[in-house]
Amino acid sequence: MNYFDKKISIIVPCFNHEEFLAETLTSVLNQSYKHWECIIVNDGSIDRSEHIALEWSNKDDRFIYYTQSNQGVSVARNNGIKKSTGSYILPLDADDVIHENYLEEAIITFENNPNLKLVYCNGKKFGLENESLNLNKYNYKDLLLGNMIFCSAMFKKTDFYNTSGYDNDMHNGLEDWEFWIRFLDEESKVIKLEKEYFFYRIRENSRNTIKSELHRNVNWQIFSKNIDIYKSHFIDPISQIQLSQIYKNMYQFSLDYRLGNFIINPFRKIKNWLFSKNEFRKKNPY
Numbered sequence: 001m002n003y004f005d006k007k008i009s010i011i012v013p014c015f016n017h018e019e020f021l022a023e024t025l026t027s028v029l030n031q032s033y034k035h036w037e038c039i040i041v042n043d044g045s046i047d048r049s050e051h052i053a054l055e056w057s058n059k060d061d062r063f064i065y066y067t068q069s070n071q072g073v074s075v076a077r078n079n080g081i082k083k084s085t086g087s088y089i090l091p092l093d094a095d096d097v098i099h100e101n102y103l104e105e106a107i108i109t110f111e112n113n114p115n116l117k118l119v120y121c122n123g124k125k126f127g128l129e130n131e132s133l134n135l136n137k138y139n140y141k142d143l144l145l146g147n148m149i150f151c152s153a154m155f156k157k158t159d160f161y162n163t164s165g166y167d168n169d170m171h172n173g174l175e176d177w178e179f180w181i182r183f184l185d186e187e188s189k190v191i192k193l194e195k196e197y198f199f200y201r202i203r204e205n206s207r208n209t210i211k212s213e214l215h216r217n218v219n220w221q222i223f224s225k226n227i228d229i230y231k232s233h234f235i236d237p238i239s240q241i242q243l244s245q246i247y248k249n250m251y252q253f254s255l256d257y258r259l260g261n262f263i264i265n266p267f268r269k270i271k272n273w274l275f276s277k278n279e280f281r282k283k284n285p286y
Contacts, residue, residue, distance in 0.1 A: 008036045008103055013076035017094035018048040020201065025056050025063065026272040033104035038063045044070025065081030074166035074175045081160055090154045095201045097151060102197035106154045109191055117188040120153035123198035133200065138190035141233055147177035148194040151196050155183070170221065178222045181229060202267070
């Protein structure tokens with residue numbers, strides 16, 4: 001089958017994005033790859049987002065509009081994916097923009113790599129800031145320490161249904177990182193496109209511009225929800241992994257990784273948990 005026969009479903013959750021939604025949808029309309037649908041999920045907006053979305057769905061039937069009561073971005077993404085009909089999924093926030101060649105290069109990459117799990121790309125900030133995003137290449141153990149994949153990465157819909165979807169309980173950001181932790185593993189094949197195909201809008205009230213204490217709480221939420229994964233990668237009862245080095249790596253990632261206006265803070269509670277576990281083993285070696 002020719003790769004042009006594969007439909008891509010772009011999922012756009014929207015909550016009070018009247019100022020930016022048209023620009024986001026324009027970037028979808030301008031894609032060089034034409035076999036797509038764009039699922040707009042209005043998450044209880046009280047501005048003119050619905051009016052704008054309906055204008056676009058009336059203009060081009062590839063734009064499909066749904067509305068729901070305000071339940072958060074995770075519920076909106078999950079519902080949008082469930083309503084989609086494409087073979088591939090690309091989440092896209094309603095204030096961000098994608099380059100016109102992103103879909104085409106991503107689908108070609110997938111079709112040339114049958115075992116591929118995820119495609120993402122380099123990106124750039126725009127709005128209040130204007131600089132390239134320094135995103136690392138994928139490594140699962142590094143992913144556990146700090147996210148290097150933004151939400152707008154492409155994956156197969158069949159792989160999505162092997163997970164429980166985005167966590168509906170995560171309302172304070174980083175739900176995409178938590179999803180990648182469960183969606184991927186150390187065996188997953190992931191390719192980063194080297195071109196800047198994703199543009200991340202920085203604005204004063206960006207969802208990820210939140211206080212450091214809240215970030216620590218979200219980090220702890222991610223860790224506690226996936227504690228078995230962290231234990232399997234960082235707690236080795238036979239080799240007694242150098243826990244001090246693990247924490248050093250976590251701290252370095254927290255300093256190095258920046259997306260938007262926020263810095264992922266050190267996993268202080270994780271560090272304390274790891275070291276207390278190590279002390280317990282010293283006292284109870286068997």
